[in-house]
Amino acid sequence: MLVRDSEPEERRAPRARISDVAQALGLTKATVSRALNGYTDISESTRARVRHKAAELGYTPLSHAQAIRTGRARSLGIVLQVGDQDGQRPFVADFLAGLSSAASAENWTLTVATATTEEDMLATMGRLIDERKADGFVLPRTKVADERIRMLRRLSIPFVLFGRTADPESCAYFDILGEDAMVLAVRHLHGLGHRRIGYIGGGDGFYYSAVRSAGYRTGIEAVGLPFDPAIVGGGAYTVDAGMREADRLLAADEPPTAILCATDMCALGVCRRAMALGLRVGGDLSVIGYDGVPEGAWSTPPLATFEVDSRVAGLHLANLLIRRIRGENPADLRETAHARFLDRGSAARPMMSSAELREHVARATGRRSERRPDR
Structure with missing residues (x-):
């Protein structure tokens, strides 16, 4: 037997409309619509009034209707290259949290996809564009010559770089000034008393690697030290590669008493190799990295490094991309910031001279030193 409630079913209040x-x-529907969508031809004060009144009335646009009307999915896209050894593993969670948070604040969504190769990445981005699942893209880890930028320029799709590139035409970006960090690191090591400061660069072709290498050269010149290619390595962005490059630099006729690395993973490899040779990191050999990966805080001693706030970077990038999609000039959407130096135990005053270090490495590896220690 069906029993009906004694009280009539409460009717749902009608949904607020844009016309309300x-x-x-006292504005037109077109003005309200453009204000809610952030068009810059509507003054900021009017946009604020409209947002306030919409919230007061409980008006929210229907996403599918808005997409039809504006041609936008109100979605930011990002494709992560998961098969890349020099990938975003240490930072991806905080980075995506920042992107998502900033997108949500504007009632946008974040579409995340993955790819294993550069070709796969371009194909995935093309599919998201064709299926109208992203209005624009965040491009992390930019290259000096980047095929993603070429494709999006050709298709007139908005984008923002987490980094920079050789040709900044039509590029909005947010970047951390890695070159300034390298200058600061060289000055710091020089102030501790190091006069042989080596350097190991990052991944070939990436813009961050180019600017950090340039920063090292600038720092060396600034403190009056000669540039010596014998104590400069590159292409090292893993622990194994850092160990390999450390062997090469420490085998030099005048090895470095300090090694500056473009990435933390490389720096951790240098530390591992130094300890295997019986060297005390932060005493016999100083090491500084860049990135602020969690592993660095737990190494022995803790790794001196430059920390990047990935969540804040995500917030900046999402806001810049939304503004770019809304039509702002990319030349007006370029922001930079500095990494924070974490002065930890792996960088200290030298306890060995370069000559003493050479002799120690020669004994540890069974090689005969070709030179006598400096007197």
């Missing part, structure tokens, strides 16, 4: 917001403010 327009009528309450």
